Amino acid sequence: MSAALPRRTQAERSDAMRQRLLAATLESLAEDGYAGSTLSSIVRRAGVSRGAQVHHYPNKQALMLDAADDLLRSSYRTLGAVLLSVADEDNRLEMLVQATWEQLFATPLYRAYTELLVASQRDAVLAEALRGMLLRVSKVFEPAVEHYFMPAPGTRENLKAVFLQFACLLGGLASQAHLLNDTAHVAAQLKLWTRQAKLVMHARKGVRLPPPRPVEWDRPVHS
Amino acid sequence: MSAALPRRTQAERSDAMRQRLLAATLESLAEDGYAGSTLSSIVRRAGVSRGAQVHHYPNKQALMLDAADDLLRSSYRTLGAVLLSVADEDNRLEMLVQATWEQLFATPLYRAYTELLVASQRDAVLAEALRGMLLRVSKVFEPAVEHYFMPAPGTRENLKAVFLQFACLLGGLASQAHLLNDTAHVAAQLKLWTRQAKLVMHARKGVRLPPPRPVEWDRPVHS
DNA sequence: TATGATACAGTCCAGACTGTATGTAAATGT
């Protein structure tokens, strides 16, 4: 009769609980902001008790750090999927731009990232963590860029810099999107950057294989 | 013997007090963030009592709204000065880019703006206020752009969009500047955008006059 | 100069948040 109680192992219970807490934390960051994400509201959102949180994360910073880690890990996976999805497209750049915006920057997850980013301006530990995670993400993106694109003949533009520009542009755009109540601006900006980028880079012809898959970052054991 | 008490008028006292409160608020926003800018800390920073604040601003939101107004007004003036300063330069675009970054985006004031911007994501009143103020600022910038620059012959690029791109780029750059601990990246990005912009616009030749000075926004009487 | 309005100072209070301490159930090891 204990069909509803499948007797989970300790590790399973812990992982599930951590997952619920992290998901609730990221939701809360996106909706209520960093300061608004109080421990009480997070556990309420996760539907667990206060004790569960304090058991897995001794203090708020630890929870936030792990949430940041989870966020960047998730973005890493999304980015990987995006890069794969444009593999067999002819107009790779357009697809990449559109997909990056829609699936990465125009999402609640990016709003959560924004909150962590501004909080990191006053939290050196969080800043260091974000720095390291960004480095790891860029380590995936840059080889993929090399895999798919090459500098246009005649130009000697640094593709890394052009994509860093892209990231800053999308970041700034996302931060102000709720003020510009005209969504056409966003589309225009995406098109504008695409046009500019095409001047300095070409999609490599005949590349139908996905980019090299670097070090796995999917499930490192929790420290 | 009352040499130290020059008998100020009521309006003078009020203005001076409001100024101290607003300055302290913007400092606090830049240093301690939005949530960290508590009323107690602000009045402590301003060196005034709690009662002074509550007299001039009935609640925290009113203070923040006026601080945002002051911030945008100040940026408006700075931007005007920047535009004037590049009037008689030959390499106007480079100077404009550099000055905009140094005097507008790489300042504590922009950090304060960032705090207000993310806070406005959950404060509709603040968002509306920022929206209106940004509109007014752009109303200064756009005529100045027309005054100084023209689309390059052959291209039909929208200069407004290019400068909106510039703003988003600088915003994104400033938000992440504390993570990229390499200041060379910023300079490289500024150069990159300048190069791209030069492809679609030229400085008008022989323009030695400052841009048209639109509606004044220097000291509207306080409501 | 008398009277009211304005500017400012200091204090109090209800609520909220974080961290901690303690108690109970479930899982694990032997």
Next chain:
DNA sequence: ACATTTACATACAGTCTGGACTGTATCATA
């Protein structure tokens, strides 16, 4: 089967915040 560790729940302590409230000094005006 039982002891021990792990996972989770509840209660509490201390701090802080924002708003309300009362009191005092300064200014405007008739």
